[in-house]
Amino acid sequence: MGGSGGDSTPTLRVTAWSGNYGERFEKAIKPIFESRFDATLEVNTGWNSLLAKIQSAPKDDPPFDVTVTCEPVYYNGRNAGLFEPLRYEENIPNIDHVYDYYKNVRPITHGAPADGAPLTILYRDSLDQPVETWSDFTSQTVQNSAGVGVDSGFWIYPLLGAAVGTDAAPSAGELYQKQYHDTLMDTLETWPITGWAASGTDVWQQFRNGIIDAAQWYFGQVYYDMENHEDVSFSMPSANAGYMDNWAVVRGTSKRTLGEQFINMLLDPEVQSKWSEDHPLFFTTDEMTYAGDLGDYLPTNAEEAQQMALPRWDDLAPYSETFSNKFKRMKTQS
Numbered sequence: 001m002g003g004s005g006g007d008s009t010p011t012l013r014v015t016a017w018s019g020n021y022g023e024r025f026e027k028a029i030k031p032i033f034e035s036r037f038d039a040t041l042e043v044n045t046g047w048n049s050l051l052a053k054i055q056s057a058p059k060d061d062p063p064f065d066v067t068v069t070c071e072p073v074y075y076n077g078r079n080a081g082l083f084e085p086l087r088y089e090e091n092i093p094n095i096d097h098v099y100d101y102y103k104n105v106r107p108i109t110h111g112a113p114a115d116g117a118p119l120t121i122l123y124r125d126s127l128d129q130p131v132e133t134w135s136d137f138t139s140q141t142v143q144n145s146a147g148v149g150v151d152s153g154f155w156i157y158p159l160l161g162a163a164v165g166t167d168a169a170p171s172a173g174e175l176y177q178k179q180y181h182d183t184l185m186d187t188l189e190t191w192p193i194t195g196w197a198a199s200g201t202d203v204w205q206q207f208r209n210g211i212i213d214a215a216q217w218y219f220g221q222v223y224y225d226m227e228n229h230e231d232v233s234f235s236m237p238s239a240n241a242g243y244m245d246n247w248a249v250v251r252g253t254s255k256r257t258l259g260e261q262f263i264n265m266l267l268d269p270e271v272q273s274k275w276s277e278d279h280p281l282f283f284t285t286d287e288m289t290y291a292g293d294l295g296d297y298l299p300t301n302a303e304e305a306q307q308m309a310l311p312r313w314d315d316l317a318p319y320s321e322t323f324s325n326k327f328k329r330m331k332t333q334s
Contacts, residue, residue, distance in 0.1 A: 011040045012258050013064040018045040019199045020221055021279070028278040032271055039258060047198075048153055054082045054250055065253040066262055070243045071156060072320065074111050075313035083110040083248040084256055091260035094267035097285035101305045102244060105312060111246030114266040115281040117220030118242040118298070118308055119161050121235040122149075122203065124213040131214045132235040134165030137191045145213035147194025149206050155327035156311050160241035161216050162188040164309060172241055172309035175316055185326055196331055200225070207232055218243065219297065223280040236297050241309040242282070282308075 012033070016025040022045035033041045044064055046053070050073055053063045069077060077083050086109065088095050095103070095112060102113040123131035129141040137148060150158040163172035166180075166187045174180035195206040200221040206212045207229065219236065226234060247266060249259040265271055269287035276283065277291040282298040282305075290298060299305040313320070 009040055011042050012255055012262055013042045015044045015046050015064045015067040017068055018047045024279040028275045051077050060252045062250040062252050065250055065255040066259040067248055067250055068245050069111055069248050070245050071311045071313040074246045078110045082251050084251055085109055087260060092264040094264045097267060097269055097287055099284060099286055099302050099305050102284045105310045111248040112263050113244055113246050113284045115283050116242055116244035117218040117281050118240050120217055120219040120222055122215040122217055122232055125231050125233055127213055133237045134161045142214055143192055146210055147192045147212050149195030149197050149203050149212040149215035150193055152196035153198050155324055158216050164239050164241050193334055220281040244310050
C-alpha cells in the first residue's frame with residue numbers, strides 16, 4: 001500500500017494547492033504535525049488535476065491520503081464518491097470551534113472547512129483613480145487601462161467578483177437566480193480582460209509585462225508579497241467574496257484515522273493562529289488569533305464572516321455548465 005515510509009514511521013501524504021500556498025502550508029504545518037504525531041508529513045501540491053489523480057488510481061491505493069478542496073473540486077469529488085465520510089464525533093472534535101457560517105455554506109460530511117481567502121483587487125498605482133470595489137472594474141479608469149487579469153482556472157471566482165459588483169441581488173445572489181444571469185455575464189464581459197492567470201506568479205508577470213493594470217486575485221497569495229511589487233496596491237472591498245477550503249480524506253486510504261486527526265489539527269485554534277504567521281489566509285475557528293495586522297483585513301467574528309460571499313455549489317450546480325461554457329468562450333475570444 002502507498003503512504004508508508006521505509007521504516008516503521010507512517011507517512012501521511014497530503015495534497016495542498018500549488019504555488020506559494022503549498023510552500024507556506026508545508027513551512028507552517030509540517031513541523032506542527034510531526035511534533036504532535038509519530039508520523040511524517042509528505043506535502044504534495046496540485047490544482048485542477050486533483051480529482052483525476054484519485055479517479056485514475058486503484059480504489060484501495062489512492063495517490064494521497066488527505067487533500068485540500070475548494071469549489072467545485074469539493075462538490076464534484078463528493079458526488080463522485082472520491083472522499084471518505086468524516087467521523088467528526090470520533091476524530092474531529094475541533095469542528096465545534098468552527099463558525100456556523102462556514103459549516104453551513106456547503107455540506108461538511110466529507111470535508112471540514114479550515115481556511116480560505118477573500119478575493120482581492122490589485123491595481124497599478126499610476127492609474128488615474130484607485131480600484132477599490134468590484135464595480136470599479138467597469139469604470140472608465142479600468143476601461144481605459146491596459147486591462148484586467150483574472151483567474152483562468154476557476155471561473156467561479158471572477159464571476160463572484162462580478163456578481164458583487166453587479167449588486168442586483170444580495171451577497172452575490174445573482175449566481176443562483178437565473179433571471180440575473182444575463183446581467184451578471186454582461187458585467188463580466190464588460191471587464192476589459194487581457195490577462196488569464198493560472199497562478200499568482202502569472203498575475204505578477206502580467207503586471208511586469210504591461211499586459212494588465214488591475215487584477216482579481218486572492219488575499220492569501222498576495223498580501224505577504226506586496227512589498228516586492230512597489231508599483232502595485234491592493235484593495236479589500238467591504239462588499240466582497242472569497243473561496244474556502246474543505247479538507248477531505250481520500251477514498252480507500254489506509255490512513256483514514258490519521259487523516260482525520262490531521263484535519264482535526266488544522267481546526268485547532270492554536271494551530272490556525274500559528275499558521276497565519278506564515279500564510280495570510282482567513283481561518284474558520286472562533287478562538288484563533290491572527291498574526292500581525294491580518295485581523296484588519298480578515299473576518300474575526302461571526303458577523304464579519306457572513307459578509308463574505310462564498311460559493312454555494314449545491315445551488316449553483318444546475319447552471320455551472322452554462323457558466324463554464326460562457327467563460328471558456330470568453331477566454332478563446334480574448
